[in-house]
Amino acid sequence: MFITTALRNIRRNFSYTFLNVFGLGLGVATCLVIFLVVRNELSYDNYHKKADRTYRVTLNAIDFNPSVSMAIAPAMRSDFPELEISQSWFRYGGMVKIGEHRYNEKGYFFADQQFTSIFDFQWMAGNARTALTAPNTVVLTESMAKKYFGKENAMGQVIRLDNAYDLKVTGIIKDQPANTHIPFLFLVSFETLAKELEPAGMNFYAIMGGTTYIVVPEHYDVDQLRKRIPSFIKSHWGNDIAKDARLPLQPMLDIHYDTRYLGGGASPTVSKNSYKALGAIGLLIIIIAAINFINLSTAQSIKRAKEVGVRKVLGADRRQLIRQFLGETSVLVLVAVVLGTLAASLFLSKATDWLEINIGPAALADPVVMLFIGGLTLLLILLAGVYPAFVQSAFNPISAFKNMRAPVVRGFSLRKSLVVVQFVISQLLIIGTLVVAWQMDFFRNQDLGFNKEAVVSFPLPDRSKREIIRQQLAADPGVKEMSFSSGAPGYSNNFAPFSAPDRGLDKDDVTELKFIDEHYTTMFGIKLLAGAGLVPLQGVDTLNQVLVNETLIHKLGIQNPQEAIGARFKGVGRTLTIKGVVQDFQSESKHKLRRPVILRYNADRLYDVSVKLQSGNMVKTMARIDKMWSTMFPEELFEYEFLDDHIANFYRQEQKLYTAFRLFAGIAILIGCLGLYGLIAFAAIQRTKEVGIRKVLGASMTSIVYLFSKEFIWLIVIAFCIAAPIAYYMMDNWLQNFAYHISIGVGVFLLAIAASFIIAGLTIATQTIKAAVANPVKALRSE
Structure with missing residues (x-):
């Protein structure tokens, strides 16, 4: 009987049922995808039987x-x-x-x-x-x-x-x-x-x-x-x-999440907190979807007050009514979960492509995942069904016949609170997305201390052919500049200890060591602050004369680059003399502070070619370089990498997080908008007569729109006051993972609240304008 009644009620209120089921189904699909992603990422290496007893010696x-x-x-x-x-x-x-x-x-x-x-x-x-x-x-x-x-x-x-x-x-x-x-x-x-x-x-x-x-x-x-x-x-x-x-003995199950070892493993590391945050987004999305269901269900309870009154007069007790309304909720939730699971299976491959994670739809058949779906279904029935069932079953039959609005005064108060919760979640996600976006922009566009545009690098298999390659590259019209080195800026593959006992630096410090030719600093635009560049002469004195960066001379206690010229320190097993000082440049990701760097000439260690291409048809230029290289090294395969692509890989994990934030924050906001749209639509129907009277008395369209909007304006402001400090705390902690990062300014919060007003305003306007332009005579007749 309950199922029959539920189906009749669905047909009678199809538009609200559709909003409920669609919003809940979208929430379920998103939550499932997030669960699979987080489960995959937080289960690295645990399929090895000895995983809990395995350690990496570092x-x-x-x-x-x-x-x-x-x-x-x-x-x-x-x-x-x-x-x-x-x-x-x-x-x-x-x-x-x-x-x-x-x-x-x-x-x-x-x-x-x-x-x-x-x-x-x-x-x-x-x-x-x-x-x-x-x-x-x-x-x-x-x-x-x-x-x-x-x-x-x-x-x-x-x-x-x-x-x-x-x-x-x-x-x-x-x-x-x-x-x-x-x-x-x-x-x-x-x-x-x-x-x-x-x-x-x-x-x-x-x-x-x-x-x-x-x-x-x-x-x-x-x-x-x-x-x-x-x-x-x-x-x-x-x-x-x-x-x-x-x-240190590093537990194997911690390796993927230990960001102290950035760049040192076969697989990039990522903080567990990133995926815990993603899991929290999944939880927030399902909460928003459940809030939508509760809000729309309690709003519709006004229309069903008379039905409850009739049932109570005919002898129905409260337990029967609770079972009926929970049964109706269960039908809707089951439909939403089934549709959400189907949507997740269709959307999973696309979402995992965006997040660069390999999870197939077959993962949904995993027993743990099926148990999660079952638990989620039960949770949604309880979250979305219990309160509306108790509210609707508690209607007084006499009050229900006399005044259909009276029984839901407390319910409406709860709806305001739930709408505030929705706006809090939406603003948290908006602020989080903005902070991650600005940090990613900082990664991409801030000064690295060198020029990375249109630079391509490739290995040199036989250093004896270096001069022949130099001549052929110089003759290519598509090549602007070139340099031979042990690695372009952004490639860190040589490190050495250095010290200066006469300057009080007795303990070795870690220094990045790059072997370069005379064109390196010019081609990459690395600014020489003092002294002279290196010259291509082989000899003990030349090998001992080096360029260093600002960080190294600061370690030596020297602040003025000019004063560093001629200074000596111990490094790479010998005493080195500073010939020049260059501006600091970023060789590693911004997770780490810039290291001291030694730039040294050594013809035997110049095994990497970097070429700056002319703007224009780079594809044809690379084809000519490929042909030249393959002719000289027929047993090898030509392989190259653009420097800006290499640097972008430093932040691949953050880019995945940014993609996830944008994707799932957008879905959360969409679900919130669906609920808000449903509430406004229902309010407009309930106040049809009031709107008609106001229009007859001369109310303008603007005043009608304001009538429906004013309470939501205050709800947004209240939500912002709650969300802003929470978002600041969470995102400031996230930014501490980087040695170089943006500061969270007032602009982020102004954009967030402005976005909330715009999103809510557009949602509200779609219904209120429709009510405001309706014929008042028709509105009064409909009552």
């Missing part, structure tokens, strides 16, 4: 470094035999050759045999215990095996890596889930290059990208292990290193 001398010397793992195996220890080396890229086919691949590991016992992989072929034991062996992921060999059996086949290693395929594993901090395309046995790394790798500070993982036994006291680390360092490398260096 280095903290002055800064946090996820890589350690290749000497650490052998020494730990000797001193800590109770641990499982694995050594690996991540490579960002390499060229794979299969017959005549060549591929530039991104991301693979040189890994020892323990790597496959610490991490869980699904083996399709090969023996997990022995696949990486011998040198010159490789384990492919399923997608790489299909890419290289198609339907042919990949086992036993040979691939050539970087024109240096012929690797036999000894295993095939399933592609890894997207939520791992070690994404890779294939694993090469560590023994393949172990002997090459040994001479340099025994030094404690020989950091070449090596990573060491350990697994502790069950019920093992990790704190005791941490206390033994200092004596371990001292016994192997001496007291001088032990007094400054530490080897």
Whole structure:
């Protein structure tokens, strides 16, 4: 009976039912998508059976470094035999050759045999215990095996890596889930290059990208292990290193979220708070959707007051009425949840593309997700149904017949409070979106200290051909300038300690070291503040004369760049003399403060080419460079990267957050507008006679619009007073994640409240103008 009554009521009030179901369904779809995204991002690496006992050994001398010397793992195996220890080396890229086919691949590991016992992989072929034991062996992921060999059996086949290693395929594993901090395309046995790394790798500070993982036994006291680390360092490398260096043990389940190690891992790090904030947005959206349902349901209860009165006169008790109204709510909620789930399955692929996360619609069939949907359905029935059911069932039959408005006086007061909550949430999201947008603009447009526009970089395989390449590039009309170096600004791949005991700087500080030619500072527009540039002469004196940045001379206690010329300090194992001082420039993301930088000439270390292109047809210019490069290096594949794209990658996680804020804040505001639209439409119908009388007495359209708008103006102001301090606190904390960030000014809040007025005003105007221009005679007759 309840379902029949519910269906009749839906047909009778179809427009309000549609607003309710659409708003609630949209909220459910958004909440589901957010739940899947947050669940994916907060479950990094937890599919490994030993995940809770696995730690990465990291280095903290002055800064946090996820890589350690290749000497650490052998020494730990000797001193800590109770641990499982694995050594690996991540490579960002390499060229794979299969017959005549060549591929530039991104991301693979040189890994020892323990790597496959610490991490869980699904083996399709090969023996997990022995696949990486011998040198010159490789384990492919399923997608790489299909890419290289198609339907042919990949086992036993040979691939050539970087024109240096012929690797036999000894295993095939399933592609890894997207939520791992070690994404890779294939694993090469560590023994393949172990002997090459040994001479340099025994030094404690020989950091070449090596990573060491350990697994502790069950019920093992990790704190005791941490206390033994200092004596371990001292016994192997001496007291001088032990007094400054530490080897923190980083839990594997924390790696993806530990932003102290920015830029040092195979997968970018992101603060957990970012996804907790996204989860909070999902919760706020479902709250807004539930508020809409409550508001519209209690508003419509005025129309059903007479129905309740008749039922009570005919003997219905309150419990029957509560069950009826909860039953009607349950029908609407179930319809909304079904539609929302379907919408989520359709929208999920697009949303995850925008957020650069790999989650398919099949994730909705996961038992945990289905349990979440069931719990969400029950919660919505309780949130959206209990209060309206109790309000409607409490109507006094006599009052209901005498005055249909009387029973809902308290309900209307609650609706005002709920509308305030909606505006608070909307303004929180608007302010948050504005702050993230302005911070992203700061990333993109603030001065980096160098010119990144139209600059492309690519590696130089054979440095003996450098001058030939220089001549050919200089002859290309599309090339404006060029420079050879160890890396353009924004590429940080060499670091060294420096000190100046005679200036009181006894403790080593971490310095970025760049090897450059004489054109580097000019091409990148790095301003020379004092002294002279470097010259391309090879010799001890020239090698010892360097350019430094402002931060380095400030570390030396020198404020005036002119006074720094001729000053000496210790770095890269020798005494260096400052020949010139350049303006600070940003080599890392703005999460970190600018480091001291040493710019030094060394012809043997100039293995990267940077080219500034002429404005115009850059595509044709790059095609000519590709042809020239491929002719000179026929065994290699030409690969390049624009500098501005590389810098944009620093902030990929923030860009994802900004995209999420814009997307989900827009949906939250849309849902709020639907509810507001429904309330105004209902109010306009309820006050049809009043509007007609006012018009007959000469009221203007403006006064009619103001009549409906005035109470919402105050509600927006109240909501702003609540939202502003909360938003300031939350977004100021978020900005503290960056060494360089904007300040939250008054403009953000003025824009937020203005946006709230505009959004609410447009929503209200669509209905109130319609009521204001209606024929008053028709309005009075309708009553």
